[in-house]
Amino acid sequence: MAETAPRTQETVHGVVLGGGLAGVLAARALRDHVDKVTVIERDTYPDRPEPRKGVPQGRHAHILWSGGAEAIEALLPGTLDRLRTAGAHRIGVKQDMVLYSAYGWQHRFPASHYALTCSRPLLDGTVRDAALNDPRIEVLQGTEAQGLLGDRERVTGARVRTPDGTTRDLPADLVVDATGRGSRLKHWLTTLGLPPATEESVDTGLTYATRVFRAPTGAPRPFPVVSVYADHRTGRPGRNGLLLPIEGDRWIITLSGTRGGEPTTDEDHFVDFARALRHPLIADLIDAADPLTPVRTTRSTLNRRLHLDRLARRPEGLVALGDCVVSLNPIHGHGMSVAARSAHALETCLRRAGGLKPGLARTAQQAIAAAADAPWLLSASQDLCYPDNRADVSDPRLTTLAAQRQGFADLVTSTSLVNQRVCDALTAVTTLTAPLAHLETPEFLTALRQGPARPPLSAPPLNAAEAAVLRRTP
Numbered sequence: 001m002a003e004t005a006p007r008t009q010e011t012v013h014g015v016v017l018g019g020g021l022a023g024v025l026a027a028r029a030l031r032d033h034v035d036k037v038t039v040i041e042r043d044t045y046p047d048r049p050e051p052r053k054g055v056p057q058g059r060h061a062h063i064l065w066s067g068g069a070e071a072i073e074a075l076l077p078g079t080l081d082r083l084r085t086a087g088a089h090r091i092g093v094k095q096d097m098v099l100y101s102a103y104g105w106q107h108r109f110p111a112s113h114y115a116l117t118c119s120r121p122l123l124d125g126t127v128r129d130a131a132l133n134d135p136r137i138e139v140l141q142g143t144e145a146q147g148l149l150g151d152r153e154r155v156t157g158a159r160v161r162t163p164d165g166t167t168r169d170l171p172a173d174l175v176v177d178a179t180g181r182g183s184r185l186k187h188w189l190t191t192l193g194l195p196p197a198t199e200e201s202v203d204t205g206l207t208y209a210t211r212v213f214r215a216p217t218g219a220p221r222p223f224p225v226v227s228v229y230a231d232h233r234t235g236r237p238g239r240n241g242l243l244l245p246i247e248g249d250r251w252i253i254t255l256s257g258t259r260g261g262e263p264t265t266d267e268d269h270f271v272d273f274a275r276a277l278r279h280p281l282i283a284d285l286i287d288a289a290d291p292l293t294p295v296r297t298t299r300s301t302l303n304r305r306l307h308l309d310r311l312a313r314r315p316e317g318l319v320a321l322g323d324c325v326v327s328l329n330p331i332h333g334h335g336m337s338v339a340a341r342s343a344h345a346l347e348t349c350l351r352r353a354g355g356l357k358p359g360l361a362r363t364a365q366q367a368i369a370a371a372a373d374a375p376w377l378l379s380a381s382q383d384l385c386y387p388d389n390r391a392d393v394s395d396p397r398l399t400t401l402a403a404q405r406q407g408f409a410d411l412v413t414s415t416s417l418v419n420q421r422v423c424d425a426l427t428a429v430t431t432l433t434a435p436l437a438h439l440e441t442p443e444f445l446t447a448l449r450q451g452p453a454r455p456p457l458s459a460p461p462l463n464a465a466e467a468a469v470l471r472r473t474p
């Protein structure tokens, strides 16, 4: 029999399940609109920025695009400065990037947007410290969410298991599920008597293999982001490489391959895999650097979307955000930004409604779905191009309209390499600072029709100091 926590009637209580990035930002979003927020986190947070069990992806390369960074800053002013002070790099997009796309090398046009690069534990720890340092927010660590309380009309709280193994019912006026990719929300909803929510998925079978390196002595700081992407048009498995400069004069290098082209944890094969990419630049950089960690792999790269926004009947008192509702192939680097923009959307809905009013959960869930829509479409549509993908999609943009959309995407992306106006507009969309409709304006279509404004590049656009790194040995 579960214990029920005592409840004061006048106190408006928000409960957030999962204290990862989405969860702590959701706690911040709720803070000004309820009397008390309780965050339920299964892990114990580390004292220092280091990987933890509940966020296994934290060992892999994570880039935060400006659209996500601005959402974090809007919720927690000063956080970006604190991240920079702690060693995060601000990368000008595309000025501080050396990118080999499916269509060739990208010109390093002056930056129109930015990205932040640092280790995931540093990012999470900095955001967590800023978000949870508030007397209205209580965090129950070592506590596991086990289900929802209530019925199909209203969620009234959550059932949790405390560190001593006791089961406890926590009443709440609003429950936010932010338990990440492993969320059991779909099942929990059916236990309330609701029909199953529809789900879409695209799985390329992508495997990530990551290793952290000491940057070579004398390498420019920050070193540019370097990426070598697969060509999704070849009909062969896609293989990619990504180097991000992170705090502490380190590089985090992630290699990845779709089904049939996966990397392994074998340290000897790490550089070989990088050398077999469409260009050997990343392998040459690996040769110049000192490895600091073993190779770690993950296969948690499925695109999956749970359509809570489409439930004909949905209970009051429940919102879900982060990977719990939309998880994306990480190669596109959008998951954290979607989580941050969703938490910001939740805060905006609460502010506009003047707090937890009837209908708030539905409005907020629609705003969260809207924040995830473009990244979902970008990721799922590109991934449908890979062989052996396993897809279950119903969105017409991914079925009947897919070929037409992909043709336009190929034209825009190839032109963006050599035309700054097209590049800036596309960058605004891919950094999640502008909506997809930004690529449909008359100004944009005129720029697109103008085609290349510069000749294509035939080699990586490294400056002299960056190229000098390739001649060093560790």
Ligand SMILES: Cc1cc2nc3c(=O)[nH]c(=O)nc-3n(C[C@H](O)[C@H](O)[C@H](O)COP(=O)(O)OP(=O)(O)OC[C@H]3O[C@@H](n4cnc5c(N)ncnc54)[C@H](O)[C@@H]3O)c2cc1C
Pocket (backbone or CB within 6 Å): 017, 018, 019, 020, 021, 022, 023, 040, 041, 042, 043, 053, 054, 055, 057, 060, 061, 062, 063, 064, 065, 143, 144, 145, 146, 178, 179, 180, 181, 182, 183, 208, 298, 300, 301, 321, 322, 323, 324, 330, 331, 332, 333, 334, 335, 336, 337, 338, 339
């Ligand atoms: C390999 C990889 C690389 C990625 N690279 C990028 C990138 O470059 N850029 C980017 O923007 N995104 C990237 N992502 C996506 C990003 O990691 C996620 O989008 C982001 O972590 C989502 O945050 P979240 O809070 O929803 O989930 P998580 O960060 O996974 O947090 C979930 C939290 O819930 C807790 N929890 C889980 N179950 C329970 C429970 N039952 N009870 C209590 N607590 C629970 C966990 O301990 C954890 O703290 C990548 C993902 C992967 C897998």
